[in-house]
Structure formats: structure tokens, C-alpha cells
Amino acid sequence: MKVRLKDTFENYFFILPAIVMFATFSIYPFFKVFQLSAYEWDGISSTMRFVGLANFWDIFRHNTVWWTSVWNAVYVTLLALTFQNILALLLALACDRKIRGGHVYRVIFYLPPVLSGIVVGLIWSWIYDGNYGLLNHWLKAIGLDGLTRSWLSDPKTALTSVAVIHMWKGFGWGFVILLAGLQNIPRELYEAARVDGANAWQVFKEVTIPMMIPVFILVAILTVLGTMQIFDIIISTTGGGPGYHTEVPVTRILSTMTGTSQFGYACAEGIIFGILLLLVSLFQMRIGKTFRQAP
Amino acid sequence: MYSVTQYRAKRFGLKLVMQLFCAGVAATCLFPLFWMAASSLKTQETVFSDFSLLPSNPQWLNYVNAWTKGGFGVYFLNSIFYSTVVVVGIVLISSLAAYAFARLRFPGRQFFFILFLATMMIPIPGAFIALYVLLNKLGLINTHWGYILPQINGGLALSIFLLKTFFEKLPKDLEDSARIDGCTKWGIYWHLAMPLAKPAIAVVVIFNVLAVWNEYLLAMLVLTDKELMPLQRGLMVFQGAHITQYPLLMAGMTISVIPIVVVYLLMQRYIIEGITAGAIKG
Numbered sequence: 001m002k003v004r005l006k007d008t009f010e011n012y013f014f015i016l017p018a019i020v021m022f023a024t025f026s027i028y029p030f031f032k033v034f035q036l037s038a039y040e041w042d043g044i045s046s047t048m049r050f051v052g053l054a055n056f057w058d059i060f061r062h063n064t065v066w067w068t069s070v071w072n073a074v075y076v077t078l079l080a081l082t083f084q085n086i087l088a089l090l091l092a093l094a095c096d097r098k099i100r101g102g103h104v105y106r107v108i109f110y111l112p113p114v115l116s117g118i119v120v121g122l123i124w125s126w127i128y129d130g131n132y133g134l135l136n137h138w139l140k141a142i143g144l145d146g147l148t149r150s151w152l153s154d155p156k157t158a159l160t161s162v163a164v165i166h167m168w169k170g171f172g173w174g175f176v177i178l179l180a181g182l183q184n185i186p187r188e189l190y191e192a193a194r195v196d197g198a199n200a201w202q203v204f205k206e207v208t209i210p211m212m213i214p215v216f217i218l219v220a221i222l223t224v225l226g227t228m229q230i231f232d233i234i235i236s237t238t239g240g241g242p243g244y245h246t247e248v249p250v251t252r253i254l255s256t257m258t259g260t261s262q263f264g265y266a267c268a269e270g271i272i273f274g275i276l277l278l279l280v281s282l283f284q285m286r287i288g289k290t291f292r293q294a295p
Numbered sequence: 296m297y298s299v300t301q302y303r304a305k306r307f308g309l310k311l312v313m314q315l316f317c318a319g320v321a322a323t324c325l326f327p328l329f330w331m332a333a334s335s336l337k338t339q340e341t342v343f344s345d346f347s348l349l350p351s352n353p354q355w356l357n358y359v360n361a362w363t364k365g366g367f368g369v370y371f372l373n374s375i376f377y378s379t380v381v382v383v384g385i386v387l388i389s390s391l392a393a394y395a396f397a398r399l400r401f402p403g404r405q406f407f408f409i410l411f412l413a414t415m416m417i418p419i420p421g422a423f424i425a426l427y428v429l430l431n432k433l434g435l436i437n438t439h440w441g442y443i444l445p446q447i448n449g450g451l452a453l454s455i456f457l458l459k460t461f462f463e464k465l466p467k468d469l470e471d472s473a474r475i476d477g478c479t480k481w482g483i484y485w486h487l488a489m490p491l492a493k494p495a496i497a498v499v500v501i502f503n504v505l506a507v508w509n510e511y512l513l514a515m516l517v518l519t520d521k522e523l524m525p526l527q528r529g530l531m532v533f534q535g536a537h538i539t540q541y542p543l544l545m546a547g548m549t550i551s552v553i554p555i556v557v558v559y560l561l562m563q564r565y566i567i568e569g570i571t572a573g574a575i576k577g
Binding site: 116 | 334388402414419541559
């Protein structure tokens with residue numbers, strides 16, 4: 001009995017380092033965020049003023065900039081969900097057909113996702129530059145001088161331009177997952193449908209789409225979570241400007257924290273944002289279930 | 296009724312359209328990178344006028360200047376250091392825990408494992424504020440460890456998940472015979488399970504190297520001293536101070552991109568396997 005107890009006790013040493021790290025750098029901050037959100041605190045001074053839910057109340061009632069930033073992220077997310085994922089799906093369908101060089105394409109399409117958001121943002125901010133940018137240079141070359149502008153500092157185009165960078169960086173990741181999903185579909189299903197006389201479109205509608213629903217839901221959830229938390233690309237291109245036109249939740253939380261030193265308020269913003277993300281994911285999983293149950 | 300020729304022509308046409316489509320997108324992926332590399336070899340004057348991808352008079356000296364005067368040498372070595380330490384930490388800590396979750400029996404095993412998984416699922420966008428407060432209390436702001444420890448923790452959950460799945464698939468007979476031969480648990484973990492887990496460890500290493508190499512937010516919050524900064528942070532500092540020195544900035548960016556592209560090309564099979572395995576199963 002004593003030996004067994006010692007034996008079990010020894011097993012805990014295997015998970016001890018992980019538990020210690022986890023308790024310190026994940027669990028403690030998690031609860032600390034909730035505690036701080038009820039205080040007014042500048043992050044330095046020893047006195048903190050308890051304000052209850054006042055921070056949350058203020059965000060809901062008065063903080064239009066915060067809700068602008070949420071809307072901006074939603075806008076980029078909607079573009080990513082549609083354009084980025086449709087592009088990824090089309091490419092995946094093409095490469096699933098065993099076209100020549102399919103392997104090389106797979107390697108190339110996944111190259112932008114492995115680059116850092118900072119590098120990608122810096123390259124593209126030069127492409128978009130108003131004076132020396134490649135985009136304007138090409139537009140002039142084909143006679144579209146009227147369209148040239150300073151893409152990232154023009155309020156009309158800034159957010160969409162940033163969204164294009166984000167989609168350029170992200171589509172390859174959706175492509176890889178969708179392609180893996182397509183390759184998981186048993187080939188016999190296609191053959192059987194063909195034998196029954198279905199044309200290409202019918203096969204796609206009746207075989208490919210139903211088989212891919214779980215993968216679509218997964219890609220949709222991860223696209224939303226990833227895009228809503230967009231940050232590196234913003235900081236290396238516009239920094240949130242012009243005005244608040246490309247401000248997103250993470251940049252807001254950061255400037256509330258480091259810019260105006262409202263640590264408690266920033267935590268409240270973080271919690272509201274976290275709950276929003278959780279609700280959207282749950283909603284998407286719910287839709288996924290309904291789809292799977294429907295015949 | 297289609298004739299065979301018509302059918303073949305249609306198929307050929309479809310393949311051609313798909314081929315052109317893929318090639319076009321691939322060019323869009325590659326062009327900005329080639330352009331970055333080309334610009335890093337131009338002079339301050341030609342960089343705004345010469346739009347060619349092969350500069351006629353390549354300025355290799357730009358790299359020397361970026362490395363020394365631009366500070367990218369320091370940033371580069373820092374990035375290598377951080378990536379190495381963080382990844383070694385993640386592999387050791389996560390493999391120990393994953394082995395216990397897969398093979399050892401103890402009360403609370405299920406509870407702790409689900410706790411780890413939960414952090415992978417629940418997004419806490421404000422957690423970095425509390426993390427900053429904590430690091431400040433511990434005196435770790437603007438230190439190596441302040442940047443390393445949170446990143447080790449950040450990589451644990453996914454790595455434990457990947458390694459546990461792998462350990463569970465290992466045949467138990469091997470371990471049983473090792474135990475009969477008098478091997479301790481630690482011995483089995485280190486001499487038997489770890490060498491067998493090399494393919495899974497490779498996936499863990501690559502994913503975490505990519506994550507650490509590309510990390511920015513934590514570096515911005517924690518590190519204020521240029522001597523401690525990794526490449527991504529260094530790029531933003533350089534860009535802020537010398538916004539117009541495009542060739543040097545592009546040289547710095549190329550320096551930061553080359554290692555990641557090399558690792559990616561060598562290991563892309565593992566990377567693509569890793570994402571698809573993680574995504575489809577998880």
C-alpha cells in the first residue's frame with residue numbers, strides 16, 4: 001500500500017512543471033482580469049478604487065470608439081469569411097483534382113501564413129504607399145490615374161486595404177485544411193454518384209458539400225476567432241488610423257492600457273470582447289449541429 | 296451525346312483554367328517577397344524609381360549596414376536565443392505532462408487534462424494586461440525570462456495535446472518489457488517514449504519555432520531595451536526611427552524572413568501534416 005501511494009505521488013511530478021507554469025501564467029491572469037475589471041487603476045500606484053460594474057457600464061453607454069473598433073473587426077471578418085474562404089475553397093477544389101504541380105502550389109499557398117504579421121504589414125504598407133507605392137505605379141501604367149490614392153491613410157479605403165492584407169496572409173491556411181477535408185472524402189462516393197448519372201455540379205452539391213460541412217464549420221470558427229483578434233497587421237500598417245478607421249479591439253485594449261493607463265477599464269474591454277468571441281463560436285457550433293441533423 | 300473529342304476538349308479546358316488560376320494566385324503569393332528581397336539590394340535613390348526584380352547593381356553592403364548599424368545582428372541573435380530556449384522548455388515540460396496523461400494513473404488526471412484543453416478553446420483577449428501586472432510584480436519586465444516564461448506556457452496546451460495523442464498510439468508491450476527489465480518510469484519516458492516520439496516532437500518544435508519567431512505583442516509589452524528585443528520588435532523600432540531608409544528596412548525584413556522560409560521549406564511536410572491533423576481531429 002505504501003509503495004503504491006509513493007508510486008502515485010511520483011506520477012504527479014511528471015505534470016508538476018506544466019501545472020506550475022499554467023497556474024502562474026494562465027489561471028492567475030484569467031482571474032486577475034476579472035478582479036481588475038471592477039477597479040479604476042493606473043497600473044502603477046498602490047491605491048485602486050473599487051467601481052463595481054462602472055467600467056462595463058461606461059463601455060456599453062458611452063464608448064463609441066470601442067464599438068467602432070468591434071465593428072471594424074467584424075467588417076474584416078465578414079470579408080475573410082466570404083472572399084478569403086471562397087478563394088481557399090476554389091483553390092482546394094482545383095488541387096484536389098490532381099492538377100500538374102499541385103504539390104508546389106500547396107507549398108506556395110502556405111508561405112504567407114508562416115510569415116509574421118509585422119513583415120507582411122511592412123511589405124504591404126509600401127505597396128499601398130501614396131507616393132512610392134507599387135499599386136499606384138501600376139494603376140498609372142495602365143492609365144487609371146484617377147484611382148491612385150494613399151490607400152492606407154484614405155478613410156474610404158484604409159479598412160478594406162488592411163482586410164486585403166489579412167486575407168492575402170490567411171487564405172493559404174484555409175486552403176490546407178479544406179484540401180485535407182476534400183482528400184478525406186472516399187473516392188467511391190464520387191464514382192457511385194457518377195454511375196447514377198449525376199453531373200459535376202450535382203456531385204458537388206450532393207456529395208462534396210454535405211461531406212465537407214464539419215470542415216466548413218471548423219474553418220469558419222477559426223477564421224472568426226483569428227480575424228476578430230487581428231493585431232500585428234494593424235500595428236505595422238496603420239496603427240489604427242486614420243482617425244479610428246482601422247482601430248480594432250486588441251489595439252483599443254492596448255491603448256486603453258498603455259496609452260491612457262486605465263488598466264481596469266482595459267480588462268473590462270477584454271472581458272466583453274472575450275464573451276463576444278465565445279458567443280459567436282457557440283452560435284457557429286449550433287448552426288453546425290442543425291446542419292448535420294438535417295437530412 | 297458528347298463525342299470523345301468534345302469530352303477531352305472540355306476536360307482539357309477545365310484543367311487549363313484551374314492551372315492558370317492556381318498559377319496566378321501563386322504569383323501573387325510570391326511577388327511581394329521577391330520584391331522585398333530585390334528592394335533590399337537597391338540604393339536609397341534607385342529604390343523609388345527602379346521597379347525591376349533584378350537590380351542591376353546589387354548593394355550587398357546594405358546587409359552589412361542593417362546587421363551592424365541597423366541593429367539587426369543583435370535582434371537576430373536574440374530571436375535565435377528566444378526560439379531555442381522557449382522550444383526546449385516547451386518540449387521538456389509538455390512531453391513529461393503528455394506522457395503522464397497518456398500512460399500513468401493518478402487521481403485528477405482527467406480534470407487536469409481538460410483544464411489544459413480549455414485554455415486552447417476559451418479566448419481571453421485581455422489576459423495580457425494581467426500578465427503584464429504579474430510580470431511587473433515578479434520583477435520580470437524588460438528581462439529575458441519575462442519574455443520566455445509566458446511563451447513556454449503559451450505553447451504548452453497544444454503541444455501536450457499533440458504529444459498525448461502520439462504517446463497513446465505507442466505499443467504498450469515495449470514499455471512492459473522495459474519495466475520487467477527494471478527500468479524506472481523516468482527511464483521509460485526518457486529512453487523509450489521520447490526517442491519513439493521524434494516525429495511528433497518535430498511537429499511540436501516547428502509550430503512553436505514559428506510562433507516564437509513571429510511573436511510581437513508580448514515583446515512590445517515586456518521589452519523596452521533594444522539589447523533584449525527580438526526581430527519583429529526590432530523591425531518596428533527601426534521602422535519608427537528611420538521610416539525612409541527602405542533598402543535597410545527591407546534588408547532587415549529579409550534577414551528575419553530567410554530562416555523561417557528555410558525551416559518551412561525543409562519541414563513543410565510536417566507543418567502541413569500538423570495543421571491538418573490538429574484541425575481535423577480537434
